[in-house]
Amino acid sequence: MREQAAYLIVVRAAIAALGDRNTSYLTHREIDATIALAPQIRWVGTEDARIDGYDGVWVVPGTPYRDEDAVMAAIRFAREEGMPILGTCGGFQHMAVEYARNVLGIAGAAHAETEPDGETIVVGALACSLVGQERTVIPVPETRLAAICGSEPFAGFHFCNYGLAADLPGVVVSAHAEDAGVEAFELPDHPFYLATLFQPQVGTAERGSLHPVLSALLAAVSGAGAARPA
Numbered sequence: 001m002r003e004q005a006a007y008l009i010v011v012r013a014a015i016a017a018l019g020d021r022n023t024s025y026l027t028h029r030e031i032d033a034t035i036a037l038a039p040q041i042r043w044v045g046t047e048d049a050r051i052d053g054y055d056g057v058w059v060v061p062g063t064p065y066r067d068e069d070a071v072m073a074a075i076r077f078a079r080e081e082g083m084p085i086l087g088t089c090g091g092f093q094h095m096a097v098e099y100a101r102n103v104l105g106i107a108g109a110a111h112a113e114t115e116p117d118g119e120t121i122v123v124g125a126l127a128c129s130l131v132g133q134e135r136t137v138i139p140v141p142e143t144r145l146a147a148i149c150g151s152e153p154f155a156g157f158h159f160c161n162y163g164l165a166a167d168l169p170g171v172v173v174s175a176h177a178e179d180a181g182v183e184a185f186e187l188p189d190h191p192f193y194l195a196t197l198f199q200p201q202v203g204t205a206e207r208g209s210l211h212p213v214l215s216a217l218l219a220a221v222s223g224a225g226a227a228r229p230a
Helices: 026-037 068-081 090-102 144-149 212-222
Strands: 007-009 015-018 041-044 056-059 085-088 109-111 120-125 133-139 154-158 162-164 172-177 181-186 193-196 227-229
Touching: 015 068, 015 212, 026 041, 056 068, 056 090, 056 212, 068 085, 068 090, 085 090, 085 212, 090 109, 090 120, 090 162, 090 181, 090 193, 133 144, 133 181, 144 172, 144 181, 144 193, 144 212, 162 181, 193 212
Parallel strands: 015 041, 015 056, 056 085, 085 193, 109 120
Antiparallel strands: 007 227, 120 162, 133 154, 133 172, 172 181, 181 193
């Protein structure tokens, strides 16, 4: 993966980190570290999930969400309105279910964590737990993720038990892992719509730098020249 230097992010636009903050989670402490580097990212709890006043949204890990319907509505709003959106781990999973329901017309599309007896399981249990695990993420050439992270495989941190369990016609799979399935998908005709099973904030922000995926979200929100070297 491309090396990422320490950056001072110069962005006026605000990005909602949509999720239910819990500092007992390593992954949420790492989001706090990311916000320290990019303070225009702001926590927004799912029980107050209004994102229409923001310029971008990062649907963060930590499921089940307190208000899953509000998260789904926010994802749909960002997808339909062309708002830059990144979903990681639980965000990845919910972006998959929202797309299946509202684009593919699968009314019974379900997440096995909250609807284990759902009609059509789009997000299902992984063959083995990825809680606290790293996997080798393999980008697909000529995708947005490859443009962001480079074409070489890289280590991705995971903290999840669920992954994509169904095909999603119309989305582009932009990364996979040999023992973890689909690692990322995107919509090429959207200004910035990217979902990753791996969690890009872990292990980077604490070292004073942002993962390329997060820098790309900031750039998508703020336009060209979103970041300059510190």
